[in-house]
Amino acid sequence: MKLSCCEIVQRSVYTLQMMLRHxxxxxxxxxxxxxxxxxxELDPLSLVDQGVQVLALDFDGVLASDGTPFPSPKVQQWLDHCVRQLGTERVFILSNKPRPERISWFKEQYPGLRFISGVRKKPYPDGLQAIQQCTQVPFQAILLVDDRLLTGVLAACIAQTQALHIRTPYVELSKHPVKESFFMLLRGIEKVLFFF
Ligand SMILES: [Mg+2]
Incomplete structure (x- = not known):
């Protein structure tokens, strides 16, 4: 879903307003x-103990480096463990880049696990609201795991779900030096902003 210039401006203004509010x-x-x-590092069982009923996972940086079509074998092992503990119907992928190849990979590898698409990008809370509607669990029982403070974490604050920030996202600087440097810069700015 490519954004027009107008949508980018609208989303940026929305991000700024929501950043101040939340x-x-x-x-x-x-x-x-x-x-x-x-x-x-996340133990799905300990999440259940903390009241998490539904897990929403960001893709880029959290499951794989930016632009990668599917997660690494190590992350796949963790996903296997995660869906065994929580059930595939309790795990969602909420990415701002719901690319067809990613959606079909998850459909094939994890039938029943849902990849949210067709909603406005984070920080709009639409994806988390769609997950709540699908599962009918309270917003507070949904945990979003994301590496970006001003997209995923902000969306979770707006939707009033739980959020967990991934501090060291997957990055492949040698494959995509320009794109990865840009996202590293954005993450760095976010960390400075919210450090104080
Ligand atoms: Mg990300």
Whole structure:
């Protein structure tokens, strides 16, 4: 889903407004949530103990480096474990890049796991609201795992779901030097913004 110039401006203005409104929430996710560097460090069973009923996973940076069509074998192992513990119907992929090859890969490898598409990109809360409608669990029982503070974490604060920030996203600088450098810069700016 390519965004027009007008949509990019609208989304940027929305991000700015919501950032100011939900500053404390985003900052507390960044500072208070346990320092999770990789998704593979997450224990799905401990999430259940914390009241998480539904897991929404970002793709780029969280499951694989930006632009990669599917997760690495190590992340696939973790996903296998995750869907065994939670059930495929309780795991969603919520990416701002729901590319057809990614959707069909998940459909083939994890039947029943849903890849959210056709909604406005994070930080709009539309994807999380769609997940809540599908599952009918309270918003507070949904956990979004994301590596971006001003897209995923902000969307979670707006939708009032739980959020977990991935501190060390997957990056392949040698494959996509320009794109990855740009996202590293964005993540760096976000961290500085919410550090204070
Ligand atoms: Mg990401």
């Amino acid at each position: 500053w404390v929430c985003v900052r507390s996710v960044y500072h208070i949530s346990p320092a999770t560097h990789r998704i593979t």
